Amino acid sequence: MTSAQPNPLWHPFADMGAVDGDRFVVTRGEGSYVWDEDGERYFDATASLWYANFGHGREEITRAVTEQLRTLDSYNLFGYNATKPALELAERVSALAPVPGSKVFLGSGGGDVVDTAVKIARSYFAHTGRPEKVHVIGRVQGYHGTHGFGTAAGGIAVNAEGFGPQASGFSHIAWDSAEALEAEIQRVGPERVAAFFCEPVIGAGGVLLPPDGYIEAVAEICHRHDVLFVADCVIAAFGRLGTWFGIDRWPVRPDLITTAKGITGGTIPLGALLVAPRVAEPFFTGAPGAPVLRHGATYAGHPVACAAANATLDIYERDGLIPRGRELEKPLADALSGLRSHPLVGEVRAGLGFLAAVELRDDLLATDPGAPGRLQRLCRAEGVLVRPVGRGIVVSPPLIAAEPELDLLASALPRAMDRLV
Known part of the structure; x- marks a missing residue:
């Protein structure tokens, strides 16, 4: 959901002319998921900004x-x-x-x-x-x-x-x-x-x-x-x-x-x-x-x-969350492995820690430099939050993520990629 009302909040790393009236407003978090102001749920596949390692809403x-x-x-x-x-x-x-x-x-x-x-x-x-x-x-x-x-x-x-x-x-x-x-x-x-x-x-x-x-x-x-x-x-x-x-x-x-x-x-x-x-x-x-x-x-x-x-x-x-970054590195790489053969993907980088990047092809970026940002929105439409970084998108899920979340990544990201062009 986007907010139609302009607000004076100035966002870091943002084109504020584009952000005004087009904000994604997060209102609640629990576990590996967050909700927007319309009540839609999303897998927080970036742990917000690399940091929600145990997810959201911990009573402790x-x-x-x-x-x-x-x-x-x-x-x-x-x-x-x-x-x-x-x-x-x-x-x-x-x-x-x-x-x-x-x-x-x-x-x-x-x-x-x-x-x-x-x-x-x-x-x-x-x-x-x-x-x-x-x-x-x-x-x-x-x-x-x-x-x-x-x-x-x-x-x-x-x-x-x-x-x-x-x-x-x-x-x-x-x-x-x-x-x-x-x-x-x-x-x-x-x-x-x-x-x-x-x-x-x-x-x-x-x-x-x-x-x-x-x-x-x-x-x-x-x-x-x-x-x-x-x-x-x-x-x-x-x-x-x-x-x-x-x-x-x-x-x-x-x-x-x-x-x-x-x-x-x-x-x-x-x-x-x-x-x-x-x-x-x-x-x-x-x-x-x-x-x-x-x-x-x-x-x-x-x-x-x-x-x-x-x-x-x-x-x-x-x-026992600290070892999970190592335990989950291969499952994450496996979940993204299907993207390696996608015609729009130049490289998938994964396998060392619970984080990964999907880089788009050079020719796509040459004709559409905004493709990473568009891909982020398409992933969001599939219920997954990713970050556009440089030449593609990155993920760094909470360490509590498990098989259902990895399955969601494995299915949602290719669907979003298919809609990119």
Whole structure:
């Protein structure tokens, strides 16, 4: 159903001239499904924006948030302030980290913690006698949010257009080449490179799966040149790839790990940056004149958000949801396999985690650049919500999805594709 009444709400990533009077208004959610204002039900095959990992309408979250609001509705973490929900969450996240003893810096979301990661990386080198190490390398098609440093680190060119000069000290390499990272470090100079940002699976850039051996290779290159390896796991963490953080599917030890989205199942905005002990150490000495990280968001580690996160971790643990991203990766790939032979499909990318992309053919996109958006609407007419991303559509269903939902994908997406032309 679309709303005929214009409204002043300005949507992110939207052509507002087209959106006005043509909104899809979601009014309710339960499990893997949401309902619109006309009462029509849809399979939320994108878990909203990659984050509703346990679906919608969890009473455990409602109870945790309600109790926290009654107990302490808000307080900041600046200076020596703390709250019990934030302390508990930091302990739990650190205990799960692939690098033991990691510190946890909380933010308001993924964009916050990406910018925090850049600042900490540069500050770490500044406080260990190498202030010239400030350069950050990202990957073409990588996505690291839309804050200042995240936009500069990201490699989706259109996301940086029209905003004027970006932050300096960033460059980008081919997303699938470890050799390109080595070459770029040598070009810039290892003595000047602070960090490399790497999504385990590139998400918003089109669900691009890393080549075999890629993650291990870039981690080794970073270690050899003393470049901090930043694993951006905002999408990958909390079960999406079948492990707690996504990057822990590979035998690597990231220096920093960005997380958000699934940490609360999307119920309340929150982000958490994991910082390996060696990177955090200069800020934790307690010595006179020790460096202070003069950075943080007003609502970082908000007690209500942390209460939601603690309840979320309980759900993941109790219901055994974290491994499901791995258990469901093949069934999802199988459900989409019929699309590989469709005449309008150029490629189906699936098989690593519970997410996938269906890319349209080059000739179709050349004549109809708006085809991904039209395909999204056609899928919605079939009762399935997908996202148009770049050259096609992506799916990332809730981890609670099961055979009926996968069967729906297997039947609905080909029907929508058949109606595309």
